[in-house]
Amino acid sequence: MRIPCPHCGERDVSEFRYGGDATKTRPKHGEGDLKAWHDYYFLFDNPKGPHTEYWQHVLGCRHWFKLSRNTATNEIGEAS
Amino acid sequence: MLDRRSALASAKPYVSSVLQIGEARGFSLLQVAGPAKAISPITGKLPTKVGTALQAQGRTLMRTGETQFWIIGSENDAIATKLDGVAILTPLSHSRTRIFIEGAPARDVLSKGLPLDFHPTVFKPGMFAMTGLHHTPVLVHCVNENRFEIYALRTFALSVYDWLTDAALEFAE
Structure with a gap:
């Protein structure tokens, strides 16, 4: 799998690490009840198909970015 | 005066007629x-x-x-x-050790472990890439067509050197 790093260009997936679901919204600090925080931290969807994810170019420039990836086919879309 | 001690002091020398691998000190x-x-x-x-x-x-x-x-x-x-x-x-x-590899087979050796395209038309002199070797970050600099300098973390330098010389065994004497 090849991932287009916004800074370094297209690189091998072995240089990156997955950073989680980028569609979730974290409750604001000091807000939200225990259930809202519990759901944010511990409950995950397992979507099949197009998805937006956080990735980090951990062995390269170390920047975090959002990436579109199809979880069923590993087709890579845009990075931002 | 304090002297800098090489992280590769115990490294086994690599001997080949077509490829040189060693430490580029003094930077x-x-x-x-x-x-x-x-x-x-x-x-x-x-x-x-x-x-x-x-x-x-x-x-x-x-x-x-x-x-x-x-x-x-x-x-x-x-x-x-x-x-x-x-x-x-x-x-x-103090945190990096510079390892050089020079010779016609250098690109073939590096291709064995680094996830980069080392074709001469792609990775050209004056370019460098921050990438990884065995899950440790390294910076690879293409100095000229057949010479590359790898900036490895000091604590991993011996491991990177050993990997390089191992990958280059087919060209050793």
């Missing part, structure tokens, strides 16, 4: 973060593209990010004193 490395227009009056012209390097005033200037640079100079380079207050400085000389 200073400074990471500089700040706007290019503030830094370039002191260092000379900086590369405009991330992943490219230029030579200026006897130093190698690498652009490692939009506003981040590596300056590689002689062992006693005093550029840091001139850049003090201009940009954010992180001295890295």
Whole structure:
């Protein structure tokens, strides 16, 4: 799998690490009840198909970015 | 006076008639973060593209990010004193070991473990890449068509050297 790093260009997936679901919204600090925080931290969807994810170019420039990836086919879309 | 001790002091020499691998000692490395227009009056012209390097005033200037640079100079380079207050400085000389590999088969050897395209039309002299070898970060600089310098973390340097010389066994004597 090849991932287009916004800074370094297209690189091998072995240089990156997955950073989680980028569609979730974290409750604001000091807000939200225990259930809202519990759901944010511990409950995950397992979507099949197009998805937006956080990735980090951990062995390269170390920047975090959002990436579109199809979880069923590993087709890579845009990075931002 | 304190002497710098090589992280590769116990490394087994690599002997080949077509390929040289060893440590390139005697350099200073400074990471500089700040706007290019503030830094370039002191260092000379900086590369405009991330992943490219230029030579200026006897130093190698690498652009490692939009506003981040590596300056590689002689062992006693005093550029840091001139850049003090201009940009954010992180001295890295002690943290990296520079390993060179030079010879016609160098690209073939590097291709065995680094996830980069080492074709001469793709990875050209003056380019560098921050990448990984066995899950440890390294910076690989293409100095000329058949010479590459790898900046490895000091604590992993012996492991990287051993990997390189192992990968190059088919060219050894």
